[in-house]
Amino acid sequence: MFPVAPRRAVFAVVAVFAALLFAGSATMTALRFMSMTAMSGTPMPGGWSLSAAWLPLCGGTWLRTAMSFVSMWASMMPAMMLPALAPVLWRERRTLANCSGWLIIFNAIGYFMVWLLAGIAIFPLGAAIASLDMRVPSIAHAAPIAAGLVVMAAGVLQCTSxxxxxxxxCHSILQCHDAASAVRIGIRLALHCASCCGNWMAVLLATGVMDREGTLIVSAAIAIERVAASRGAxxxxxxxxxxAAGGLLIVHAILKFARSH
Known part of the structure; x- marks a missing residue:
């Protein structure tokens, strides 16, 4: 076992690396939010706007749109998921010396590689739903209510055993011996995180993947549940x-529909 001083040095290196990654990701995400805000979404039946992230802009191509979405997703994930990863790093700080700093970075590569692939898989689904919204007015009208139902269902799942x-x-995943095992362990943690916070990712997609307030709320919910994992209440x-938020969204959508008719 490594003495205390080297363990602390390794943990300090990991903490600095994580802080720099978070700061860079948060900065890039904020800049993307600003650029997306400048681009008005497409007004839809039901009183909502379809984000420009899902469909090609005038003169654009599906490939360019997909690449833009995946790039946005990849830059956003570290800022969203590092607060979920940080409690695991903190709990396992005494064993970090079992991995060199480079192996811990390989953990992160495996972890965020899964989230990158998730973004690649999500885009076709989101683009297909966006295309349906554009072509079928009845689906577009129902979208705000559907979003409220997703938010409500996420809350129900949150309260289950x-x-x-x-x-x-969520326990130790950082003990590794070479780069290959470090990547595998990072992948395993990411898959666990994806199943654990899938309800919040569904909320993010339902309420608008480029909605600033929604992204902040989802990120906070993920961080709170990891820090408070032992506090069930x-x-x-x-x-x-x-x-409650899902119910309010549904009521708001129904009232807006009633006023428009």
Whole structure:
């Protein structure tokens, strides 16, 4: 076992690397939010706007749109998921010396590679739904209510014993011996995180992947549930808040529809 001083040095290196990655990701995400805000979305039946992230702009191509979305997703994920990863790093700080700094970076490569692939898989689904919204007015009218239902369902799932079990099973994933095993361990953690916070990712996609307030709320919910994994009451409180928010979105959508008719 490494003495205390080297362990602290390794943890300091990891903390600096994570802080720099978070700062860079947050900065790039903020700049993208500003550029997307300058581009007005497409007004849709039902009183909402379809983000320009899903469909080609005038003169654009599907390939360019997909590349833009994946680039945006890749730059956003470190800022969103590092707060979820940080508690695991903190709990395992005494064992970090079992990995060199480079192997911990390979952990991160495997972890964020999964999230990058998730963005690549999500884009065709989101683009297909956006195309349906453009072509079928009845689907576009129902979109705000559907978003509220997704937010409400995420809150219900948050209060289940299944979700509590997933949060409790966040444990050591950093013990590795070479680059290949470090990448595999990072991939395994990312898959675990994806299943654990899938309800919040669904909320992000349903409410607008480039919505600044929605992204901040989802990021906060993910960070809170990881930090408070041992405090079931706080985790459930987040779920209750999500159910209430979903109900408000549904009521707001119904009232807007009634006023327009």
């Amino acid at each position: 299944w979700k509590a079990g997933r949060l409790q099973s 706080l985790v459930r409180l987040v779920g209750v808040a999500s159910m």
